[in-house]
Amino acid sequence: MPCRAARRLYKKLGRRGSFLLILGTGKTCWGLSFLLDPPADHGLKLLTDVCSLRHWAWLWIVAGLVTVGSAFLRIGRDRIGFAVALVPPTVWASAYTAAVISGYYSRGAYVAIWYLTSHVGVILWAATVPEYSVPRAPRPARRGKAA
Structure with missing residues (x-):
């Protein structure tokens, strides 16, 4: 039964929708972690x-x-x-970049690059992926009567 429900959900969502569902769930959980147990603000002075x-956790949650x-x-x-x-x-990448430029948090360059590649870059790439990238097979020619 759970497999059937998962197949039905995947069929409803498609590739793009599945990506958005996973991404949105992760962002919400990340925001909840900042809300419930905020870490040290290293590099986030901006x-x-x-x-x-x-x-700021609400930005991630919303x-x-x-x-x-979506x-x-x-x-x-x-x-x-x-x-x-x-x-x-x-x-977040902007805040870490500002921390590097101001000299407040030198490690922020690596974190900013990580956000820009593994988050921003992946989202931009996924936004361009078509739902079905394999072209449909052409229909066979119909047999008709010659006039």
């Missing part, structure tokens, strides 16, 4: 000068929920999910 990490919701939209309309999914890692 953000914590504005408000605490608990408040983006994750919008991304999950997984159930038709292709083309799911673009909102990909666009919103880009916001949190871009903000």
Whole structure:
């Protein structure tokens, strides 16, 4: 029974929707971790000068929920999910880059590159992947009566 439900869900979501569902779930969980047990703010001074990490956690949570919701939209309309999914890692990469430039957190360069490649880059790539990349087989020619 669970396998049938998973197949039905995958058939409903497709490749792009499945990616958005997984990505959105991860973003929501990441945001919850900042909300429930915030880590040290190493390299995030640009953000914590504005408000605490608990408040920034809501950026991840809301983006994750919008991304999950977009997984159930038709292709083309799911673009909102990909666009919103880009916001949190871009903000975090910007904060770490600012920390490197200001000399506050030298390790931030590696973290910023990690966010830009494993998050932003993957999301941008996945947004361009068509739902079905294999072309459909051509229909065989019909046998007709010659006139």
